[in-house]
Amino acid sequence: MCGIIGIISKCNSNVVFDIVNGLEKLEYRGYDSAGVVVVGDNGLQRLRTVGKLKNLEDKLKVNPISGAIGIGHTRWATHGKATEENAHPVLTKDVALVHNGIIENYKELKSDLLQKGYKFESQTDSEVAAVYLQMQLDNGFDPREAFRKMLRAVKGTYAFLVIFKNRPDMIFCARNKSPMAVGFGKDVCVGSDASSISANCSEIVYLDDGDYAEVTKNGATFFDNDFKVVDKCRVAVTDDLINTGKGGYSHYMIKEIMEQPSAIRKTLLSNDVPEAFFDNISRILILACGTSYHAGLVGKYWFEKYLRIPTHVEIASEYRYRSPVIEDNTLVLVITQSGETIDSLEAMEYVKKNNSTCRLAAISNVLNSAISRSADCVFHTEAGVEVGVASTKAFTAQLTVLAKLAFSKNSKLLSQLQNLPQACEDSLLLKNDIDKIAYKIKDCVNAIYLGRDSLYPIALEGALKLKEISYIHAEGFAAGEMKHGPIALIDDVVPIICLCPSGDMFDKMFSNIQVAQARGKNIILFTDSVGAGSFDGSVEKIILPSINQELYPILYSIPLQLLAYVVTVLKGEDVDKPRNLAKSVTVE
Numbered sequence: 375m376c377g378i379i380g381i382i383s384k385c386n387s388n389v390v391f392d393i394v395n396g397l398e399k400l401e402y403r404g405y406d407s408a409g410v411v412v413v414g415d416n417g418l419q420r421l422r423t424v425g426k427l428k429n430l431e432d433k434l435k436v437n438p439i440s441g442a443i444g445i446g447h448t449r450w451a452t453h454g455k456a457t458e459e460n461a462h463p464v465l466t467k468d469v470a471l472v473h474n475g476i477i478e479n480y481k482e483l484k485s486d487l488l489q490k491g492y493k494f495e496s497q498t499d500s501e502v503a504a505v506y507l508q509m510q511l512d513n514g515f516d517p518r519e520a521f522r523k524m525l526r527a528v529k530g531t532y533a534f535l536v537i538f539k540n541r542p543d544m545i546f547c548a549r550n551k552s553p554m555a556v557g558f559g560k561d562v563c564v565g566s567d568a569s570s571i572s573a574n575c576s577e578i579v580y581l582d583d584g585d586y587a588e589v590t591k592n593g594a595t596f597f598d599n600d601f602k603v604v605d606k607c608r609v610a611v612t613d614d615l616i617n618t619g620k621g622g623y624s625h626y627m628i629k630e631i632m633e634q635p636s637a638i639r640k641t642l643l644s645n646d647v648p649e650a651f652f653d654n655i656s657r658i659l660i661l662a663c664g665t666s667y668h669a670g671l672v673g674k675y676w677f678e679k680y681l682r683i684p685t686h687v688e689i690a691s692e693y694r695y696r697s698p699v700i701e702d703n704t705l706v707l708v709i710t711q712s713g714e715t716i717d718s719l720e721a722m723e724y725v726k727k728n729n730s731t732c733r734l735a736a737i738s739n740v741l742n743s744a745i746s747r748s749a750d751c752v753f754h755t756e757a758g759v760e761v762g763v764a765s766t767k768a769f770t771a772q773l774t775v776l777a778k779l780a781f782s783k784n785s786k787l788l789s790q791l792q793n794l795p796q797a798c799e800d801s802l803l804l805k806n807d808i809d810k811i812a813y814k815i816k817d818c819v820n821a822i823y824l825g826r827d828s829l830y831p832i833a834l835e836g837a838l839k840l841k842e843i844s845y846i847h848a849e850g851f852a853a854g855e856m857k858h859g860p861i862a863l864i865d866d867v868v869p870i871i872c873l874c875p876s877g878d879m880f881d882k883m884f885s886n887i888q889v890a891q892a893r894g895k896n897i898i899l900f901t902d903s904v905g906a907g908s909f910d911g912s913v914e915k916i917i918l919p920s921i922n923q924e925l926y927p928i929l930y931s932i933p934l935q936l937l938a939y940v941v942t943v944l945k946g947e948d949v950d951k952p953r954n955l956a957k958s959v960t961v962e
C-alpha cells in the first residue's frame with residue numbers, strides 16, 4: 375500500500391511543493407521511501423530518497439526541481455528493499471511512472487524484456503511496467519497505444535500514474551483494486567485518496583476497477599476496461615474527507631483518541647437500522663482484518679446474545695482460501711476503516727460470486743471506498759479522517775455501529791448508548807493515571823492482556839495497540855484460557871493487564887486474576903468503582919466510569935489506546951508511522 379499523487383497546474387506554476395504536501399497526507403500509506411518527478415525545461419526531472427518524506431524535503435532544498443506537471447510517490451516496500459534504487463518514481467528514457475499495488479506477472483514480463491535487451495535498475499515489480507511502456511514507445515507506438523498495451527499485459531493490482539516525455543502535458547492514470555481519485559479545482563490532480571488532493575481540488579471522481587483516465591490541465595477523459603469513453607460523476611470534497619492536520623496535538627493518534635466522544639456522538643446520530651434489516655437473515659458472517667476483526671469479535675457476542683442470530687467472524691485473508699460453506703440468506707458484514715483493505719475486499723467479492731442470496735453490508739469510515747461501493751448498503755462510521763496508523767476512533771465508531779445493529783430490537787439498551795459519549799469523555803480524564811502505568815511498563819519486553827466475554831476481543835485489541843506502535847511483544851488472552859498453557863508466561867516482571875469491571879463476569883474474572891496474582895507481581899487492573907473494592911493495594915488500578923456492562927467493550931478500549939500511546943511516546947518511537955506498517959493494506 376503506497377501513496378501516489380499527480381498534479382497539473384492550470385497556471386503553469388511549479389507543482390513540486392504541492393506534490394510534497396499531498397505526499398505528507400499520504401504518508402500513512404507507507405513511508406519506506408519517497409520521490410517526485412516533474413516535467414521541467416530539461417525533460418523529466420526526478421528526485422528520490424530513502425525513508426520518510428522529510429528526507430525528500432531536505433533533498434529538494436539542496437537540489438530544487440521545477441515543473442507545472444508532476445507525479446509523486448511514498449512507498450511501502452513489497453518487492454525489493456527500501457533503497458533509493460527501489461524508490462518511485464521509476465524512470466526510463468521517456469517514461470516516468472509511480473505505482474501502488476502488485477504486478478503478479480512481473481517475472482515473466484521482466485524476463486521477456488531482458489531477452490529483448492532492456493536493463494533494470496531495481497528489484498521492483500513496478501519498474502517492469504515502466505520498461506514495458508518504454509519498449510512499446512521504441513516499437514513506434516504513441517503514448518496512448520503504449521499505455522493501453524501495458525494495461526493489457528500486466529496482471530494484478532495497480533494504481534498507475536504515468537508521464538511520457540513526448541506527451542509532457544498529460545498524466546495517464548489507471549486503477550485496478552488500488553484506490554485512485556481524480557480531482558478538479560485550482561489544479562487538476564490525481565491521488566490515492568481525496569485528502570491528498572483536497573488542497574488543490576473541490577470536486578473529485580473515483581475511478582472504478584478497470585478504468586483509466588487521460589488527465590491534462592483542461593480536465594480528464596475517462597475510459598472503461600474496453601477503452602470506451604465513459605462519464606464519471608463528480609462528488610464534492612467534503613470535510614469528512616479532509617485531513618485537517620494534528621490540530622495542536624503532538625501526534626495524530628492522540629488527537630484521534632481525544633476525538634472519540636464526538637465520533638461516537640456523530641455515529642449515534644446516523645446509521646439508523648431499518649426495521650426489517652434482519653428479516654430473513656439466518657446467519658451473520660463478519661469479514662475483517664486487524665483491529666476491525668476485533669470489532670467483529672465483539673459484534674459476535676452482541677448479535678448472538680441480543681438478536682439470537684448465529685454469527686461467525688472470519689479473518690478475511692484466510693476466509694476465501696479455505697473453500698468456506700456459504701449458507702443462503704447470510705448477512706455479510708465487512709468491517710473496515712479504510713474501505714480499501716484488499717483482503718477484506720476480495721473476501722467480500724468471493725461471497726458475492728459464490729452465493730447471490732447473501733446481503734452484503736459494509737461498516738466503513740470512507741464512503742466512496744472500494745468496499746463501500748461494492749456493498750449493498752453501508753453503515754458509515756462518522757469518525758472523520760483517521761491518519762494514525764493505529765486505529766482508535768474508527769474502532770470505537772465501528773463498535774458503536776455494531777451496538778446499534780445488535781441492540782436494534784432492544785429499546786432499553788439502545789437508549790443506554792446515549793450515555794457513551796460522556797462516559798468516554800470521563801475516561802479520557804484518566805490520562806494522568808495511565809501515564810504512571812505507562813512509565814512502569816515502558817521497558818518491559820512482553821505484556822499480557824486478559825479479558826472475558828465481550829472484553830476478550832478488547833484484550834486482543836489492547837495487545838495489538840501496544841505491540842504495533844511500541845514494539846513490545848503483547849498478547850491478549852481469554853482469561854479463562856490462561857490455565858490451559860499461557861499461564862507459564864507469568865513471572866514477577868511481565869505486566870498482566872486485566873479488564874475486570876463489575877457485572878456478570880466479575881467473579882469469574884476475579885478468580886482468574888487471583889490465579890495470575892499467585893504467580894506474578896505486576897498486575898494492572900482496569901475496573902470500575904464497584905469492582906475496585908474487591909482488590910487490595912497490591913494491584914495498580916485504573917478506575918473507569920460506571921456504565922451498562924454491554925457497553926464495556928467501547929469504553930474499555932479507550933484507556934488501552936492511551937496506555938499504548940503513552941508507552942510509545944516514552945520509548946521515543948514513531949507513534950503515527952510505526953516501522954513496517956501502513957494505514958491501509960491494499961496488497962494481499
Ligand code: AGP
Binds near residue numbers: 709710715763764765
Ligand atoms: C489498526 O490498528 C491496524 N493498523 C490494522 O490492523 C487495521 O485495523 C487493519 O489493517 C484493517 O484495516 P481496515 O480497517 O482499514 O480494513
